[in-house]
Structure formats: structure tokens, C-alpha cells
Amino acid sequence: MSGAAVAHRYALALLSAQDGDAPEVRAAFMELIGAYGTEPRLRAAIENPRVRGSDKERVLKRLLPDAPPVFGNFLRLLLERGREAELAEIFDAYQDLWDARTGVAEAIVETALPLSPEDLRRLQGTLEERFGQRLRLVPRVSAEVVGGVRVRVGDRLLDDTVATRIRRVRRLLFDSEVGGQA
Numbered sequence: 001m002s003g004a005a006v007a008h009r010y011a012l013a014l015l016s017a018q019d020g021d022a023p024e025v026r027a028a029f030m031e032l033i034g035a036y037g038t039e040p041r042l043r044a045a046i047e048n049p050r051v052r053g054s055d056k057e058r059v060l061k062r063l064l065p066d067a068p069p070v071f072g073n074f075l076r077l078l079l080e081r082g083r084e085a086e087l088a089e090i091f092d093a094y095q096d097l098w099d100a101r102t103g104v105a106e107a108i109v110e111t112a113l114p115l116s117p118e119d120l121r122r123l124q125g126t127l128e129e130r131f132g133q134r135l136r137l138v139p140r141v142s143a144e145v146v147g148g149v150r151v152r153v154g155d156r157l158l159d160d161t162v163a164t165r166i167r168r169v170r171r172l173l174f175d176s177e178v179g180g181q182a
Helices: 003-017 019-038 040-047 053-063 069-080 084-102 117-131 162-181
Strands: 104-111 134-141 148-153 156-161
Touching: 003 019, 003 069, 003 084, 019 040, 019 053, 019 069, 019 084, 040 053, 040 084, 053 069, 069 084, 084 104, 084 134, 104 117, 117 134, 117 148, 117 156, 148 162, 156 162
Parallel strands: 104 134
Antiparallel strands: 104 148, 148 156
16 A cells, blocks of 8 residues: 555544544644654654654653543554654645545645745735635745745646746737737
């Protein structure tokens, strides 16, 4: 079974088991993934096959003392099955399933510089109105974006970057020149 299929299966199992604890489970999972991404030593310890499962479990309990029991059981299952290295991929699958269940779409937002939380909130409101649905913004800084913003929601693209604006102006000027000479 492929890694994506395994991740989907574990994510679906967690989503199905969380019952009334859904927001708390999601919050605990997001907290764990946040720490996983910012603390390389944590990730290295959890993914190290030489570290005993009981030690990994102890570290995770200290990191997430208020996590719902269903999430603790889920993490224990991952450790028992040796799937801890796939935690980030499982989270991505979980997030996709969560979004589908709650009617939220992922919006990849590319900018030249990081956006402030206030800018992200304003942009989210504007984009939700424009796309006609609730969105979960995933901000990314891209060297390709000199200025402006590029947003991808599913297969839809909103490209309001400086480079795209310049291309449009060039086309207009070129079309005007060609049209004027004809």
C-alpha cells in the first residue's frame, strides 16, 4: 500500500473515532504538527527507531497533556505500528478529510513577503467572498512573486502578481501596436 493510501487510512480512522472531541482532536494534532515542524530534535526523537515506543509516548504525553484520550490512543497505535515517520503525511490527509467534511477548501496563498495575521484575516474575508466558500489559507513565501499575490483554490487560480500585471500591459501595448498598423 502506498504512503498516501496508508496516511489516508489512518486519517480516516482518526476522523471516524473522534466523535464529540473533534475540535479538541484537531487542535491537538495541529499543536503536535506545529511542534514537529519547529523542533527538529522532537521529530528526530519520534522518528528514531532506536528510541523505545514507551519513551516516545512519554514525550508526546508531556507535549500534549490535555489531548483527548482518542488522540492519545491514535498516537499509541501509530507508535505500535511503526508509522511515526508518516505523521506529517497523515496530518495532511486528516486536514483534507476535515476540510471536506466541514466544507472548507484549502487556499494556497503565495506572496513575496510573509503576511501579518491581520493581513491574512482581511485577505481571507476577501477571498471567501470572491470564491464563494469558506477557505483555510496556507501562506507561502515565493521568490517568483515579486509583488502582489497568487492564490490557488483547487483547480482555480487567482494571479494578481506584479509579473502578471506587467504581462497584461505588454499584451495590451503589443495588441494596440499591431492593431494600429493594420
